[in-house]
Amino acid sequence: MASKAFATALKKKTKPFTKSRKAKAGGFSKPDIDDGPYVVRIGAKARVINGKPVVDFPWTVARGTSKGVRFTHSIWLDNDDAEREQRNFDDLSTRLQVLGYDMDSMEVADIPDILEEIDSDKPLVRCNIKNWASDSGNSGINCYFNELLEADDDEEDEGEEEETEETSDEEEEDDEE
Numbered sequence: 001m002a003s004k005a006f007a008t009a010l011k012k013k014t015k016p017f018t019k020s021r022k023a024k025a026g027g028f029s030k031p032d033i034d035d036g037p038y039v040v041r042i043g044a045k046a047r048v049i050n051g052k053p054v055v056d057f058p059w060t061v062a063r064g065t066s067k068g069v070r071f072t073h074s075i076w077l078d079n080d081d082a083e084r085e086q087r088n089f090d091d092l093s094t095r096l097q098v099l100g101y102d103m104d105s106m107e108v109a110d111i112p113d114i115l116e117e118i119d120s121d122k123p124l125v126r127c128n129i130k131n132w133a134s135d136s137g138n139s140g141i142n143c144y145f146n147e148l149l150e151a152d153d154d155e156e157d158e159g160e161e162e163e164t165e166e167t168s169d170e171e172e173e174d175d176e177e
Contacts, residue, residue, distance in 0.1 A: 037146075041125075
C-alpha cells in the first residue's frame with residue numbers, strides 16, 4: 001500500500017499525469033537521424049543501476065537540419081564479461097580524451113568530478129553518427145566523438161549541415177558489444 005505522503009505528493013502532479021495518458025506504449029524508440037557527421041552538445045551523468053556504475057553522455061544536435069535531435073550514449077562500467085567491461089572502459093577513456101582530459105594523470109576516483117564538469121560545461125563536439133541494428137531486432141545509434149570544438153566554434157554559421165552525436169542505451173549497449 002502506498003504511503004500517505006506519496007499519495008499527497010502525487011496529487012500535485014495531476015497535469016503531467018493527465019498528459020501522460022496520451023503516451024504511446026511500445027518501449028524504446030530511437031530518434032530518426034541519418035548516419036554522418038554532426039556537431040553535438042554533450043552532457044554527462046553518473047548513475048548506479050542494480051549496483052552497477054553507468055556513465056551517460058546525453059547529446060543534442062547543435063546545428064543543421066537535425067538540430068534539436070537528442071539521444072543518450074550509456075556506458076556500463078561493470079560487466080560479468082571482463083573483455084566487454086574493458087571495451088566499455090576504453091570507450092569512456094577515448095571519449096574523455098577527445099574532451100581534453102589527460103588519462104595518464106587521471107584516477108578512477110576523479111571520474112565523478114570530471115562528469116560533473118562536462119555536464120556543467122556542455123561542450124560542443126564534432127562527431128560521426130552511425131545507426132545500427134542487430135539480428136535480434138534491437139537497434140540504436142552510435143555517436144563517435146572526433147573533436148572537441150572551441151567556444152568560438154559555437155558561433156559558426158547556423159546553416160552548416162554538420163550535426164552530431166552519440167547514442168546508446170542499456171539495451172543497445174548490450175547488443176552492440
